[in-house]
Amino acid sequence: MSTARAGRRPWADLRFFIGLLLIALSVAGVWLIVGAAKQTSPVLQAVRTIVPGEPLTSADVRVVDVALGAAGAGYLTPAGLGTGNIATRTIADGELVPTSAVADADQARTTSVVVRSTAPVPASIRTGSVVELWAAAPLAEGKGFAAPRVLLSEATVSSVDRDDGPLSTRATTLELVVRWARCSPR
Numbered sequence: 539m540s541t542a543r544a545g546r547r548p549w550a551d552l553r554f555f556i557g558l559l560l561i562a563l564s565v566a567g568v569w570l571i572v573g574a575a576k577q578t579s580p581v582l583q584a585v586r587t588i589v590p591g592e593p594l595t596s597a598d599v600r601v602v603d604v605a606l607g608a609a610g611a612g613y614l615t616p617a618g619l620g621t622g623n624i625a626t627r628t629i630a631d632g633e634l635v636p637t638s639a640v641a642d643a644d645q646a647r648t649t650s651v652v653v654r655s656t657a658p659v660p661a662s663i664r665t666g667s668v669v670e671l672w673a674a675a676p677l678a679e680g681k682g683f684a685a686p687r688v689l690l691s692e693a694t695v696s697s698v699d700r701d702d703g704p705l706s707t708r709a710t711t712l713e714l715v716v717r718w719a720r721c722s723p724r
Contacts, residue, residue, distance in 0.1 A: 578603040581613040581634055587666040588629040589696045591648030591715050594619060599635060612636055628666045628694055650696060651714045659698070659710040667695045671714065690716055 582599040601616050614635040622643040629639050653671065663669060671690040674683035693714035700710045 576605060578605045579610045579615070581606070581610065581615055582619060584629045584631055584633050584635055587631045588625045589666060589694050589715050590625055590627055590717065591646055591650070592625050592696070593643065594623040594625060594635075594640060602634075604634070612638070614640055628668070630666060648715050648717055651690075651693070651716055652711060653714060654709055654711045656709045658708075659700070659712065663695060663712070664698055665695055669693055669695060669712075669714070690714070692717070 580601045580603055583602045585598060585600050588594065588598055596619065599614075599619065604610075606613065614637050618637065618640075623640050624643050624646055625639055626641045627639045629635055669692075670688055671693055672686045673689050674686040676683055693716050696713040696715050698710065698712055701708060
């Protein structure tokens with residue numbers, strides 16, 4: 539018993555072409571949907587830790603394409619990086635640079651202070667760490683120190699230099715970035 543169907547060629551049937559058309563349309567549709575969802579925009583990413591008050595240059599950042607959608611307006615673009623920009627807060631290595639962390643240098647409200655400590659400084663203190671600065675004055679008799687007091691409640695570490703050599707004093711030098719407020723004249 540033979541059927542008429544066994545002798546037909548599949549490409550001669552209209553259903554075969556409709557099936558191929560449906561496959562092609564579904565592939566094209568998926569490709570368009572994925573392409574539309576993958577819209578990226580270029581923003582800047584820090585290549586090292588940048589501390590408050592430090593100028594932002596093209597050497598400190600790299601351009602990365604990211605899909606941020608509506609949140610993309612909150613990040614610095616290559617066109618937004620101008621001369622005279624400084625960081626207003628610590629921007630960690632690898633962090634996307636938010637526009638809120640950048641200001642014009644004329645608005646700078648920071649200064650640097652160098653502190654040398656003969657007491658051990660923890661190894662966890664590194665560039666970008668936020669620290670308190672305490673001091674204790676030596677007593678007049680030369681035997682001990684007065685009660686310590688806070689000199690700065692918040693300072694950002696800009697650099698750490700540890701003297702670890704065999705003939706060193708084992709002191710650590712810290713460069714601290716300090717925010718200051720402008721005082722109005724009286």
